Amino acid sequence: MPYLELTLRCSETTQPRYENALEDVGALAVTMLDAEADTSNERAILEPGVGETPLWNELVLSALFPADANPLVLLAALEAFDEGLDWSDASFRKVEDEDWERAWLDTFKPMSFGRRTWIVPWNHELPEDAQGADAAIVRLDPGLAFGSGTHPTTALCLRWLDQLADEGRLAGQTVLDFGCGSGILALAALKLGAAAAVGVDNDPQAIIATSDNAERNGVSIACYLPEDEPVHSYPVVVANILASALDALAEVLAERVAVGGRIALSGILHGQEDELLVRYAPWFEQLNVTQDGDWMRIDGVRRA
Incomplete structure (x- = not known):
């Protein structure tokens, strides 16, 4: 089935809060990429140090939700989970069904x-x-x-x-x-x-x-x-x-x-x-x- 994908840029310090919020409202998967890297390059893969996430100053977070999820309802839930986070730049798109794990592995x-x-x-x-x-x-x-x-x-x-x-x-x-x-x-x-x-x-x-x-x-x-x-x-x-x-x-x-x-x-x-x-x-x-x-x-x- 297709999915609804949410994409958002965030900073090193706010990344854990954004990730927690996305997982709390039911994200099926959350991935993180270096915002300054070419996403076709292997160096875009996240490698945090021990006890630290991430290693980059700015990241792009992508979260997958079921295709029938309502973007407005999701945003309302995310804003309620952590009122200190800014979701105004979040973008949504429908993505076709594919083996996402395999696609991720293929970049490595x-x-x-x-x-x-x-x-x-x-x-x-x-x-x-x-x-x-x-x-x-x-x-x-x-x-x-x-x-x-x-x-x-x-x-x-x-x-x-x-x-x-x-x-x-x-x-x-x-x-x-x-x-x-x-x-x-x-x-x-x-x-x-x-x-x-x-x-x-x-x-x-x-x-x-x-x-x-x-x-x-x-x-x-x-x-x-x-x-x-x-x-x-x-x-x-x-x-x-x-x-x-x-x-x-x-x-x-x-x-x-x-x-x-x-x-x-x-x-x-x-x-x-x-x-x-x-x-x-x-x-x-x-x-x-x-x-x-x-x-x-x-x-x-x-x-x-």
């Missing part, structure tokens, strides 16, 4: 990171370049709430892991993915030769997603909420969250890295890196900064 293509790492959706054949004997293949479908590799913050971490593997620093090691989301970084580490991986996230849905993705990829990831996490030190730690969280968790993350171990910090906007370099300097040396568009990655080695 195989992607390579570094020399060996590939993220390939389940509905795609392996690209020819990904069929080498040493290729590290992670099968993953995009999600609205978790990482799929399309955002620069995730890409920066995937390339870092790929480089560690090339340097022989990943084989046989245990990796901590702090703020694991979909588990994409832990999965990539395992496919690149890590012996074990641990995922930590404060969102229970992320724990479910990571466990499910690990099972589908034929590997195992020990997943924990922060309050349940056994505290260990690891030779490799990656934290793809946001700068504010990285600042607040500096001591926690430093404690998780073994002496001589390596850490990668991502989710940092250009201009936020200097403060974090100072913040992490007491525990880490050989601190490097790598940039991808507006986003930065910091990596370093744990001091003795």
Whole structure:
């Protein structure tokens, strides 16, 4: 059957309120895209950091309702749900019946990171370049709430892991993915030769997603909420969250890295890196900064 689609632009701060309102009045699905991105580009897929949605300043929200829904009645219900939201720019259109989930997945293509790492959706054949004997293949479908590799913050971490593997620093090691989301970084580490991986996230849905993705990829990831996490030190730690969280968790993350171990910090906007370099300097040396568009990655080695 056809659907009624509501589309609205909103800001980073108001997005959760709009989404809650849409779901409360019966939206069948809510998707979020970067308002400044070309929606034909894979980078338009939402990848929020742990505890943060979204990563962009402005988004386009699209919600699907049954075709017979009355737009005026919907607007009245939405305005009543949260009187502080502005629905004056909302637009409606009828859309034809199609497999919306499949159409969404079709925007997600195989992607390579570094020399060996590939993220390939389940509905795609392996690209020819990904069929080498040493290729590290992670099968993953995009999600609205978790990482799929399309955002620069995730890409920066995937390339870092790929480089560690090339340097022989990943084989046989245990990796901590702090703020694991979909588990994409832990999965990539395992496919690149890590012996074990641990995922930590404060969102229970992320724990479910990571466990499910690990099972589908034929590997195992020990997943924990922060309050349940056994505290260990690891030779490799990656934290793809946001700068504010990285600042607040500096001591926690430093404690998780073994002496001589390596850490990668991502989710940092250009201009936020200097403060974090100072913040992490007491525990880490050989601190490097790598940039991808507006986003930065910091990596370093744990001091003795």
